[in-house]
Amino acid sequence: MGGFRSSCVLATCLVASSARARADGDEAALADDAPVEVHGFVSQGFLLSTGNDYLAHSKRGSFEFSEAGINVSKALGDRLRVGLQFFTRDLGPNGDYRAKLDWFFFDYLWKDELGVRAGRVKLPFGLYNDTVDIDAAHTFALLPQSVYPTDQRDFLLAQTGVELYGYRDLGAAGAVDYRAYGGTIFLEVADQPGSPVTVVELTIPYVVGGRVLWEPPVDRLRIGASAQVLRLDGDLLIPPGAAVSVTLPAILWVASLEYAPDQLLIAAEYSRWHVRLESSDPMLYPESRSTSERAYALISYRLSPWLQPGAYYSLYYPDVADRSGRDAVQHDAAAAVRFDISTHWILKLEGHLMRGTADVEPTLNDGRPRAALATPWSLFLVKGTAYF
Amino acid sequence: MRISLVLVVVVVAVAAVVGARPSPSRADESGLRVIVHPESRVISLDRKFVSDAFLKKRTRWSDDSVIRPVDQGPRSAVRRRFSVEVVGRPVEAVRRYWSQLVFSGRGLPPPELASDLAIVAYVTSHPGAIGYVSEAVDLRGARVVQVR
Numbered sequence: 167m168g169g170f171r172s173s174c175v176l177a178t179c180l181v182a183s184s185a186r187a188r189a190d191g192d193e194a195a196l197a198d199d200a201p202v203e204v205h206g207f208v209s210q211g212f213l214l215s216t217g218n219d220y221l222a223h224s225k226r227g228s229f230e231f232s233e234a235g236i237n238v239s240k241a242l243g244d245r246l247r248v249g250l251q252f253f254t255r256d257l258g259p260n261g262d263y264r265a266k267l268d269w270f271f272f273d274y275l276w277k278d279e280l281g282v283r284a285g286r287v288k289l290p291f292g293l294y295n296d297t298v299d300i301d302a303a304h305t306f307a308l309l310p311q312s313v314y315p316t317d318q319r320d321f322l323l324a325q326t327g328v329e330l331y332g333y334r335d336l337g338a339a340g341a342v343d344y345r346a347y348g349g350t351i352f353l354e355v356a357d358q359p360g361s362p363v364t365v366v367e368l369t370i371p372y373v374v375g376g377r378v379l380w381e382p383p384v385d386r387l388r389i390g391a392s393a394q395v396l397r398l399d400g401d402l403l404i405p406p407g408a409a410v411s412v413t414l415p416a417i418l419w420v421a422s423l424e425y426a427p428d429q430l431l432i433a434a435e436y437s438r439w440h441v442r443l444e445s446s447d448p449m450l451y452p453e454s455r456s457t458s459e460r461a462y463a464l465i466s467y468r469l470s471p472w473l474q475p476g477a478y479y480s481l482y483y484p485d486v487a488d489r490s491g492r493d494a495v496q497h498d499a500a501a502a503v504r505f506d507i508s509t510h511w512i513l514k515l516e517g518h519l520m521r522g523t524a525d526v527e528p529t530l531n532d533g534r535p536r537a538a539l540a541t542p543w544s545l546f547l548v549k550g551t552a553y554f
Numbered sequence: 555m556r557i558s559l560v561l562v563v564v565v566v567a568v569a570a571v572v573g574a575r576p577s578p579s580r581a582d583e584s585g586l587r588v589i590v591h592p593e594s595r596v597i598s599l600d601r602k603f604v605s606d607a608f609l610k611k612r613t614r615w616s617d618d619s620v621i622r623p624v625d626q627g628p629r630s631a632v633r634r635r636f637s638v639e640v641v642g643r644p645v646e647a648v649r650r651y652w653s654q655l656v657f658s659g660r661g662l663p664p665p666e667l668a669s670d671l672a673i674v675a676y677v678t679s680h681p682g683a684i685g686y687v688s689e690a691v692d693l694r695g696a697r698v699v700q701v702r
Contacts, residue, residue: 205656239662244620249659269659278612288658296660302653333611341611385642429644471646509628509649553653 206236207553209301217543218523219530221317222258224545231549232256233299235268247273255299258530260317264354269324279332286326290345290377291392292420292435295322301551305431305504307514308547310462310480311525312498313420313437321398325349325373340383346376351396361529363451364403371397379422390422404450411446420460429468431476436461438486459483466504474504484524493536495522510554518545585689586632588640589674589696591681598700605641607684609651610661615682622683623664624676632670632688640686640701 211231215224222228232255239249253268255261271285288296297303298314308316315322327349335341351370375394382389398414420437437460445451459482466476480498488494502516523539531539588604590596596615606612608623615621626633628645637645655661667673670691677683677696687693 203656203662207657235657237657237659239656239659241662247662251657251659271659273659275613277618278614288660296658297654300653300657302657303650333606335606335612341606343611426643426647468644468646471644506646553657 200241203239204236205239205554207234207301207551209233209549209551211307211547211549213545213547215543215545217520217540218526220520220526220543220545221530223530224258228258230256230258231547232263233301235299237268245275247275249273253299257316260319279334281331283329283331284327286324287329287347287349288324289322289347289373289375289394291322291375291394291418292377292437293388293390293422293424293433295392298323301512301514301549302553305466305474305476305514306464306478306500306502307516307549308500308518310435310464310478310498310500312460312462312480312482312496313435315525317527320353321351321370325351327373338383341381343379343381344376348372348374362405366401366403366409369399371399375418386426388422388424390424391419392422393417393419402451408447408450410451412451413444414441415444416441431466432464434461434463456485456487459486466502472506474506475502476504477501482522482524491537492522492539492541493524496524496526497521510552512551512553514547514549514551516547516549518547520544586635586639586686587689587693587698588636588684588686588701589677589693590684590699591677592695592697593681594697594699596697596699598702601640601642601701604684604701608641608664609648610664619682622680624673624680624683624685625664625666626670626673626686627666627668632686636686 209232210229212227212229213220213222213224213231214227217225219225222230233253234255235251235253237249237251239247241247248271250270251268252265254263254265256263267286269286269288271283271287273281273283275281290296292313294304294309295314298309298316299319301307325347327347329345329347331345333341333343349372351373353368353370355365355368373394373396375392377390377392379388379390381387395417398416400412400414402410402412404410417440418437420435422433422435424431424433426432439458439460441456441458443454445453462478462480464476464478466474468474478500480500482496482498483489483494485494498518498520500516500518502514505513507513519542521542523536523541526536526539528534528536528539588599603612607621608625610623613621626636628649634645637643637648641648643651652663656663665676667676670687673685673687674691674694674696677685678694
């Protein structure tokens, strides 16, 4: 953590020098064509729910909904760029203000059709996975949790390895944006109070995948497909002290559509995640196979530069083979309003009506099984963000 | 731990206040001209090419030299007009596009300069530069390109 403090001090100096350059006017901007770029954000939110605790102990109201990040980037010549971002958050039992390197890379763009990034790089999955925690980029405080589950950010946000990317003009057919990657995901084993199983170690030996976004010759239309293959290995301790090894191969895919003419944004995505659980001792920890189904449709409209309402409907089935019972589904109807107070301050108000409990964490609800949790239920969020 | 968070909060808040000062607005809203470096051989450009250049989806001219786009401030009238007519999306949408790239580590926006004269100075002093200014400004040798 001392390293993080040092980095904050360094970032402070960089921001101060950046602000001084701005105060000196355009002369300074002209003097260095590729200055060190410093950007950052801080968010503080409030969660309040009825029926169930969600993401945090939200029934009594929770301010455990904070994020902060600061990044530094620098172009080294015309083709090479380096950068890193520190990120810390607190979301109920997740994060607890542990600071970590969110991403870091060197990026070599050989030509527009082919570039390579190496380091820790955000995963392109669907339209918004790599921007899911960027409040300035979205109308909603919580993107549809069926496709972008925020409590699984550590598993799904970034990989350490290599990414190839490019953008190609297809003439009359529009253009295509593509990314392919391979690497691993380093995980920290988090405490799981209330869970009967102790996770001793978790590793992801590989993750590979890619995304293709086609931009047809219709302004602001994007059609995409993403796929990801990974394997998660875990060592578990099951009371009274038996050790079990599990392996979870998974295949995730999502089909995406986005249309954003003028002030309107319409998006829809459909996804399935295929997960198999293999156990070294099926008697102690049973093997399983499941396919989850995830989908949403979203709309927002910018009424003025400072006001943007939006709504979405999100649907999640953890197992398509079993759609019965409150614990086998979660419907989420959300409405939100985003206020851009200035070009650097945002306030979001958001309400959710939920039916089903498939995405509710039992350990946050006194260990009660999902089938015994309340439905329907609701969630209300307020979130303010400053960014530059 | 909490001290780190407080420090980051202070840094971001100060920077946000510094950066929130409004840019001067343009007096001339009658039109805009897209300009390039005086030695450029470009006469006209496809609107999609210019849009891609300012979104940094295209980074090279046809002779493989680097495209150096330069923007006006977000509150400038000529920026708003350029954004809608050429880039095809409002300034707010362009800023969100750049927020996505900046905070995911995938790119940095073009530099933003606060006046037509600063844009002209940048374009005339940087080979490969492309910018836009209001119609009345003295171009000091910068070439005007037609956007189809």
